[in-house]
Amino acid sequence: MGTSTKKNMSSGSGSSxxxxxxxxxxxxxxxxxxxxxxxxxxxxxxxxxxxxxxxxKVLERGLPSVRSEAFRYTNLQFLLSEEFTPDxxxxxxxxxxxxxxxxxxxxxxxxxxVFVNGRFxxxxxxxxxxxxxxxxxxxxxxxxxxxxxxxxxSKIAEYIGRTTLADFSSIAAWNTAHLHxxxxxxxxxxxxxxxxxxxxxxxxxxxxxxxxSFPRLLVVAEEGAEVFVAETYAGDSGRTLTIPMTELIVGRxxxxxxxxxxxxxxxxxxxxxxxxxxxEDAVLRSHAFHFGGALARxxxxxxxxxxNVEVTLNGLSLLSxxxxxxxxxxxxxxxxxxxxxxxxxxxLADHARNVFRGLIHVWKEAQKTDAVQSNRNILLSPTARVxxxxxxxxxxxxxxxxxxxxxxxxxxxxxxxCRSRGIPLESARVLLTQAFAADLVEEVAVKxxxxxxxxxxxxxLERMLGREEPR
Amino acid sequence: xxxxxxxxxxxxxGTEILKGIDLTVKAxxxxxxxxxxxxxxxxxxxxxxxxxxxxxxxxEVLFRGENLLEMSPEERAAxxxxxxxxxxxxxxxxxxxxxxxxGLNSIRKSRGEEELDALDFLKxxxxxxxxxxxxxxxxxxSVNEGFSGGEKKRHEIFQMAVLDPVLGILDExxxxxxxxxxxxxxxxxxxxxxxxxAFLVVTHYQRLLNHIIPDVVHVLLDGRxxxxxxxxxxxxxxxxxxxxxxxxxxx
Numbered sequence: 001m002g003t004s005t006k007k008n009m010s011s012g013s014g015s016s017x018x019x020x021x022x023x024x025x026x027x028x029x030x031x032x033x034x035x036x037x038x039x040x041x042x043x044x045x046x047x048x049x050x051x052x053x054x055x056x057k058v059l060e061r062g063l064p065s066v067r068s069e070a071f072r073y074t075n076l077q078f079l080l081s082e083e084f085t086p087d088x089x090x091x092x093x094x095x096x097x098x099x100x101x102x103x104x105x106x107x108x109x110x111x112x113x114v115f116v117n118g119r120f121x122x123x124x125x126x127x128x129x130x131x132x133x134x135x136x137x138x139x140x141x142x143x144x145x146x147x148x149x150x151x152x153x154s155k156i157a158e159y160i161g162r163t164t165l166a167d168f169s170s171i172a173a174w175n176t177a178h179l180h181x182x183x184x185x186x187x188x189x190x191x192x193x194x195x196x197x198x199x200x201x202x203x204x205x206x207x208x209x210x211x212x213s214f215p216r217l218l219v220v221a222e223e224g225a226e227v228f229v230a231e232t233y234a235g236d237s238g239r240t241l242t243i244p245m246t247e248l249i250v251g252r253x254x255x256x257x258x259x260x261x262x263x264x265x266x267x268x269x270x271x272x273x274x275x276x277x278x279x280e281d282a283v284l285r286s287h288a289f290h291f292g293g294a295l296a297r298x299x300x301x302x303x304x305x306x307x308n309v310e311v312t313l314n315g316l317s318l319l320s321x322x323x324x325x326x327x328x329x330x331x332x333x334x335x336x337x338x339x340x341x342x343x344x345x346x347x348l349a350d351h352a353r354n355v356f357r358g359l360i361h362v363w364k365e366a367q368k369t370d371a372v373q374s375n376r377n378i379l380l381s382p383t384a385r386v387x388x389x390x391x392x393x394x395x396x397x398x399x400x401x402x403x404x405x406x407x408x409x410x411x412x413x414x415x416x417x418c419r420s421r422g423i424p425l426e427s428a429r430v431l432l433t434q435a436f437a438a439d440l441v442e443e444v445a446v447k448x449x450x451x452x453x454x455x456x457x458x459x460x461l462e463r464m465l466g467r468e469e470p471r
Numbered sequence: 472x473x474x475x476x477x478x479x480x481x482x483x484x485g486t487e488i489l490k491g492i493d494l495t496v497k498a499x500x501x502x503x504x505x506x507x508x509x510x511x512x513x514x515x516x517x518x519x520x521x522x523x524x525x526x527x528x529x530x531e532v533l534f535r536g537e538n539l540l541e542m543s544p545e546e547r548a549a550x551x552x553x554x555x556x557x558x559x560x561x562x563x564x565x566x567x568x569x570x571x572x573x574g575l576n577s578i579r580k581s582r583g584e585e586e587l588d589a590l591d592f593l594k595x596x597x598x599x600x601x602x603x604x605x606x607x608x609x610x611x612x613s614v615n616e617g618f619s620g621g622e623k624k625r626h627e628i629f630q631m632a633v634l635d636p637v638l639g640i641l642d643e644x645x646x647x648x649x650x651x652x653x654x655x656x657x658x659x660x661x662x663x664x665x666x667x668x669a670f671l672v673v674t675h676y677q678r679l680l681n682h683i684i685p686d687v688v689h690v691l692l693d694g695r696x697x698x699x700x701x702x703x704x705x706x707x708x709x710x711x712x713x714x715x716x717x718x719x720x721x722x
Contacts, residue, residue, distance in 0.1 A: 412523075417560040420520050421574030421630065422548035422581075431573065435564030435613075 019062030020080060027084055027212070029059055031177065044153030048179060051161045055176035058168045070170075073355040073387050074297050074326040076271075084212035084241045087117035093124055096202050107448045109195040111136055113183055116202045117240075118213025120181070124200075133191040134227075139216060140181030156184045159220050163247045163275035169299045172273035175214045175245035182216030187225035187254075196228040196446050203268060205238015215244040221254035221282075228257045228446060235265030235293060242268070248276040248284060252306065255283040257445050261453070264293025266321075273299045280306030280335075287444055289453060290317035290325055291460050301330040304338040304366070315344040316440040318457065319352035319384075320464045326355040331373075333366040333399075342373040345440060347433050348384035349464040357389040358403070364395040373403040378410060378436055380429070380465065430461045437461075473498050473535060473638055473669045474519075480529035481518045487528070488514045490694035496638070501670045503680055503705060506691035507713040512673045513557060515691070516642040519671075520554035521547050534638065548574070549581040551637030551668075555627040555644050561615040567626070568596060568610035571633055578634065599632040603659040621652035628659040639663065639670045645679035657682030677709035692720050 022028050031052070063079060064071040096116060106112070113136070114124040120138065129136040130152070137152050139160070164172055187193055205211055219229050233242060242264070250256045256276075264270045270293050276284050284302060302311045317325050331340045346354040356375045377386040388405040410432050418428035437457050444450045474496040481489040488511045496502050506512050518525050519532065521544035532539040534550060542550065562570065568589075576586040587595065596610055603625040615623050624644055631639050641660070645653055660670065660683050672683055680688070680702065688704040689696045692713070697720045698704065708716070 411560075414560050414562055416522060416544060417556065417562070418570075418574070419544035420548055420554050420556075421571065422545055422578035422634065423574050424545045424577055425543070427573065427577065428545075431565060431570075432562070435562055438564035 018065060018068040020065050020077060021062045022059055022080065026080070028063075028079065028174065029056070029177075031056065032180065042150055042153050043157040047157035047160060051176050052179060055168055055173040055179075058170065058173035059177055064170050070328065073353075074295070074324065076297075079241075082210060082239075084210045086213065087119060087206060087211045089117075089206065091116040091119065091121060093121065096121075097124065107196060107198075107446065111195060111197045112200060113198070114200045114202070115213075115215060117204070117211050118181065118201075118215050133188045134193050135184075135186040135188075136197060137184045137186070138181070139179075139184050139218070155186060156218065159249055160184070160218055160247070162249060163277045163301075163303070165277075165303070169273055169301075171243060171271050171297065171299050172245055172275065174271070175216060175243050175273060178214040178243075179216055182218065184218040185220065185227065185229060187221045187227045189222040189251075190224040191222075192226040193228070196230055196449070199229070199231045201231070201233045201242070201244075202236070203233060203240045203242055204236035204265065205240050205267070207238070210239040210241065212241040212243065215242065217244070217246040218249070219247065219256060219258070220249045221251055221256050223252040224254060225251065226255045228259070230259040230261070230446075230449060232261040232263075233270065234263050235268035237265055237267075239267040240265060240269065241271070243271045245273040246275070248274070248286075250276065250278045250282040250284050252279045253281040254279075255285075257285040257287075259287045259289075259444055259446075259449065261289045261291065261456075262293060262296065263291040263456075264296065266292075266294060268293040270296040270298075272297070274301070276302040276311070278302065278304055278306060278309045278311065281308050282306060283310045285312040285443070285445070286314065287440065288315040288327075289440075289456075290315070290319070291456060292319070292323060293325075294322075295324045297326040297328065299328045301332065302340070303332045303334060304340070305334050307335045308337040309335070309339070311338070311340040312443070313340065313342040313344075314440050314443060316437050316457075317344075317346040317354060318437070318460050318464060319346060319354060320349040321352065322350070323352045324355075325353070326357075328357050330359045330361060331371060333360070333362040333369045333371065333396075335363075335365060336367045336369070338366060338369050338371075340369075340371045340373075342371075343440065344375045345437060346377045346386065347380065347436065347461065347464070348377065348386065349380040351381075351383045351385075353385045353387075355387045355389075356405075357391065359391040359393065360401055360403070362392075362394040362396050362399055362401065367396045367398045369396060369399040369401065371399070371401040373401075375403075375405040376436075377405075377407045378433060379407060380410070380433070426465060429465050430458065433461050433465070434458055472496075472533075473500075474671070475533040476530070477532075478530035479515075479518070479527065479532060481514060481525050481527045483514075483525055488525075488694050489518065491530070492691075492694070492696060494689065494696065496669045496671065498669060499664075499666045500686045501664065501672060501683060503672045503674060503685040503688045504691055505674060505677070505688060505705060505708055507717075508675065510691045511694040512675075512691055513642055516554060516640050516671070516673050519547075519640055520544060520552060545577065546581075548634070548636075549578045553631050553634055553636035553639045555624075555631055555639065555641045557643040557646060559615045559618075559623040559627055561613070561618075563613045563616050565614050566611050567614050568592065570614045571596070571630055574630075575633060596633060599629055602632050602662050603629045604655050605629055620647040621649065624648055624652065624656055625659070628656050632659065632663055635663075637668050639668070641670065641672045641674075643674060644672070645674055645676060653679060654682060677705040680705045690716055692717060
């Protein structure tokens with residue numbers, strides 16, 4: 001009894017400083033549909049209504065302040081004073097076509113779904129798919145007959161929100177509170193899908209209006225299934241806010257490769273949640289490339305929920321100007337014989353700032369866990385900053401967990417070596433930073449994407465380094 | 472005249488290492504710079520290649536009549552200076568072919584020559600790899616990463632062959648080589664000798680000079696050239712060690 005009173009008191013008094021209240025009527029709490037749907041009838045409607053209800057409860061708690069440990073380095077207070085609204089316009093193909101395929105080219109045979117400010121653009125998409133083996137469905141209402149829609153809805157209802165388990169992270173809650181549209185990918189038992197599935201988001205402001213969107217992606221690979229999914233976010237001009245959530249559900253002995261490329265506009269804010277849940281013998285390979293945006297925060301979690309699971313969690317970020325990126329990663333080893341490899345690298349120019357927190361949480365049952373974490377950073381300017389916070393929480397006694405973090409400049413000796421072979425200083429710096437990034441690009445399985453990413457890395461590094469004062 | 476060094480003084484962080492070097496290298500010549508550890512051999516090689524940690528306090532260096540000391544390392548490479556490193560640097564993530572092609576094309580571009588495409592470069596590289604008996608597979612490997620000591624040194628000579636310098640500087644290229652690798656390296660260098668280029672071979676030991684026969688041997692001691700002579704001087708040093716010269720120099 002005494003304990004519970006104490007607990008209530010501490011959480012009660014603490015909440016006021018760790019969270020900033022979000023007033024009722026604030027855009028973050030202006031919901032559509034406004035209230036838990038009393039008219040929800042289908043299983044999907046019921047599930048979504050329930051999820052939204054729970055998520056909205058989290059928002060009532062408020063916005064995490066910099067006093068909360070998780071947001072210590074990333075101040076989100078501007079969300080309270082700035083007004084963001086969803087885009088209601090219908091964008092046409094002509095407006096965006098040129099920009100659309102800049103980061104990743106079109107690959108023959110790929111499945112492609114294009115969204116503009118969170119709104120589906122069918123003209124540039126290859127369309128939703130409803131075949132045996134592979135289904136690519138729209139969360140916010142499908143197509144075909146009513147019976148078919150209801151069947152698809154039930155399937156989505158079965159899985160959506162599953163990765164959040166008992167708790168919502170703040171960002172997951174914000175996305176879920178506004179959840180009404182998105183993409184769901186289902187790969188049937190034993191099916192190996194060779195064509196990549198590509199979800200392409202295009203984000204841009206609309207004059208003085210600040211635009212917010214809440215994209216959602218659900219990927220379900222059933223037992224023994226294999227699939228490659230790429231999600232790209234390309235920003236343009238104007239103040240924008242993107243709050244996406246991606247759920248990856250990897251069944252027994254299934255294999256999912258997920259590649260995400262974020263290049264927000266100069267005023268773009270990106271707050272994402274990526275949650276993965278893996279069953280026995282499953283494999284997840286996740287690659288995150290961050291090529292810009294005013295402020296970004298990624299909450300990434302993988303739960304190794306079965307024995308003998310293998311997770312690769314890679315991240316590469318190239319930051320310049322006053323860009324700020326905060327990667328918050330959690331690897332939750334719950335069962336024995338799990339292997340995780342986490343490599344996050346960043347290259348920072350100017351006044352850029354990179355925050356990395358990597359928690360490896362090994363449950364008591366998760367014996368023989370083998371976890372390796374590495375965070376490496378290269379500073380191209382004395383005013384760039386890095387915060388690196390590896391965290392191990394280990395409750396099993398027979399595990400192998402290593403972590404390492406480095407922050408440094410380009411090696412003078414390597415630069416001199418390049419220059420002595422005739423490579424000019426600026427090119428030598430691009431070459432060496434490119435080399436630093438190369439292994440993470442190399443790990444992407446699709447050749448066309450890998451080549452495009454290598455080129456995107458090179459181009460961005462050239463811009464970042466070209467601006468610098470020669471020494 | 473390829474290289475003229477006049478009264479060169481240089482040091483690092485206020486400590487003088489080279490205390491007045493005079494050296495003239497003509498086209499077609501191979502000069503050996505010998506000396507004990509700490510005599511300033513590598514400093515001389517580094518100053519000539521443009522290592523920025525060294526400060527030149529006095530004197531001048533002319534490379535084909537141009538002021539070498541005013542040039543950046545990449546400008547020196549473009550002008551035709553090549554340094555084979557004592558400790559070649561590993562660059563994970565950059566393959567040897569890409570690295571060297573970037574260097575070669577930067578040099579060609581600065582000379583107003585057409586750049587080589589991947590195919591033409593490969594042709595050239597294949598031909599030069601043969602000189603040092605290296606397999607083509609090395610082109611695809613990250614620069615020096617996981618190379619043995621001998622492979623690194625052969626890789627240096629291979630790069631020199633591709634860039635075809637006017638002045639090749641070999642900084643302790645023989646260190647850490649077994650006799651077979653030493654022979655291969657020396658044969659590679661010998662095949663590059665021509666009437667219009669020159670080599671500066673910096674070494675502690677005489678054994679490399681059995682294979683690369685120098686025209687002139689200089690003995691460097693405490694930052695000064697204390698003795699110069701023909702190839703027999705190297706043999707004499709090998710037999711007597713540096714001590715006798717040290718004594719002679721201090722008397």
